[in-house]
Amino acid sequence: MDHDTTPALRRSTLGIHAGEGPREPGTPVVPPLVQSATFFWGDPADGELRYSRYLNNPNHLALAKKLAALEGTEAALALASGMAAMSMALLAHVEAGSHIVASRYLYGATQGLLSGELPRRGVTTTFVDPFQPGAWEAAIRPETRVLLMETPTNPSLRILDPRPLAALARSRGLVLVSDCTFASPTNFRGAAHGIDIVVQSATKYLGGHSDLIAGTVAGSKAHVDRIIQVARLYGPALDPHAAFLLDRGIRTLDVRMERHNRSALELARWFQGQAGVSRVIHPGLPDHPDHALASEILEGFGGMLSVVLEGGGEAADRFLSRLRVAMAAPSLGGVETLVSQPRHTSHAGLSVAEREAQGIPDGFVRISVGLEDVEDLKSDFASALG
Ligand SMILES: Cc1ncc(COP(=O)(O)O)c(C=O)c1O
Incomplete structure (x- = not known):
């Protein structure tokens, strides 16, 4: 079942059925785990080359469709952890010399990435008080590429309004990225409120059973394709077994x-x-x-x-x-x-x-x-x- 052809289905139904393949006699009810690193491919006439680091294992592809359906976005992708999702989302949209404006209320490792790691690659960040009117706009420079927020915030549970930030990002040609892990796509559909790239640590509510590490990004096809390009090089692919477990978690x-x-x-x-x-x-x-x-x-x-x-x-x-x-x-x-x-x-x-x-x-x-x-x-x- 391709969610593009079934937009009227509601979220709990999509969580179970989105991403399903065609129903033919003998089709398994549960999408099978395809624990294979590589796939038969003879020459370019065989289509896209499949390799599990390329994020195109059948479990990855089915999961991507389900995630896009849940987030209400054109495309989505599951990666090896929430931090893999966050770092790939950022690295895909910055280069040496770029600048990020970020909320001061961020998960500790995201803060560490911005203040300790990205500066080594020539990417700097200005942290702002997200509740101070005008703070975001005042921090934007000509080399700013990304606005980064988290909502609800960890652990203070403040709620940020992405709508004015989305308008600001659009008017300045910036990408608005938000970590929405604490809400999950059930409680908050970030894309409907103007967030360009929604990041989730799927280790949390999406997986739901504390037995896997995974992360997701969701957004336009252009944004997600760019993240796929970068992730194929850095290599934080989700293991097919974790993808299988994540799909099982999302069903409930x-x-x-x-x-x-x-x-x-x-x-x-x-x-x-x-x-x-x-x-x-x-x-x-x-x-x-x-x-x-x-x-x-x-x-x-x-x-x-x-x-x-x-x-x-x-x-x-x-x-x-x-x-x-x-x-x-x-x-x-x-x-x-x-x-x-x-x-x-x-x-x-x-x-x-x-x-x-x-x-x-x-x-x-x-x-x-x-x-x-x-x-x-x-x-x-x-x-x-x-
Ligand atoms: C809000 C938030 N974002 C991201 C992460 C990182 O997720 P992961 O551990 O899956 O890399 C966490 C982990 O606790 C988190 O709480």
């Missing part, structure tokens, strides 16, 4: 997101009534600074939730060590509830002051709410709070 994305969204909001309200908790951060709460925007542009508030504990870092360490159902571990988006402290994980490279400037004081705990019974999670969190 919509139904998982419904439960993630519901449980996280319920737990956010519950944490608000608990002693020892000084702040609860979730875009579905009316006191969240971006609640109105989130209600307008998201289709679900998400499965991520952050709390700040009154006792600071020590209280957070104690809280994590007492958990019996939820598990202390980095990462997110799986069926199991994972809890982490950004000061020890994604934001360990920043100083206390830098973290505080991003709204991450010591005592900040990030919770990826899984699919367990929400009452069991409440009991677990209650005893961990002590």
Whole structure:
């Protein structure tokens, strides 16, 4: 089933059927894993040369169609990790001497890529406060090529409005790239709001079971073709087995997101009534600074939730060590509830002051709410709070 010919299908149906081949007698219901590095090819009359590093293994191609259908874009591509997706999306659109304007609220490794690695290739970045009116425009230079944002932000769960940035990017001939991992394509269709290249760490909600590492990019055919060109040279191809698992995960994305969204909001309200908790951060709460925007542009508030504990870092360490159902571990988006402290994980490279400037004081705990019974999670969190 080619999504181009079935645009009327809805997202949960596309998550299951988009990318399917023709139905003939004996067609397997599950797209088979094609664990082959290379494919028979005699001469140019045999068409495009297939090789799994070229990202044209049958599992890659079916997955690309499904991802494009879910993101509502012309094209998409799955790569070996979220960071592979981000670095290929950027490297495809910059050259030595180029400049990037990026939100200050970014996943730690993306920040590291921009501030530690790309400068070695002659690509510099200006980080801006994305909520300061005019900051993006003021940072643009003649050599700027890319505007880069992340929404919702990790781990402060701020929601950025891509629409004014998309207008700015269009008027200056720039590419707007956004990491939308925390939302997944179920909760936020970035392309419909003007993002040129949507990046996801598919390790998280798309895969959904914490058993694979993958990343995706989605956008126009021209943008994705350029990323394919670069990725074939750098080589971060997704292994066919991980592509197979990712497709399996995506089949249940919509139904998982419904439960993630519901449980996280319920737990956010519950944490608000608990002693020892000084702040609860979730875009579905009316006191969240971006609640109105989130209600307008998201289709679900998400499965991520952050709390700040009154006792600071020590209280957070104690809280994590007492958990019996939820598990202390980095990462997110799986069926199991994972809890982490950004000061020890994604934001360990920043100083206390830098973290505080991003709204991450010591005592900040990030919770990826899984699919367990929400009452069991409440009991677990209650005893961990002590
Ligand atoms: C928001 C966000 N973007 C990107 C990444 C990187 O993804 P991966 O680990 O699949 O490379 C992560 C990983 O935690 C993330 O949280």
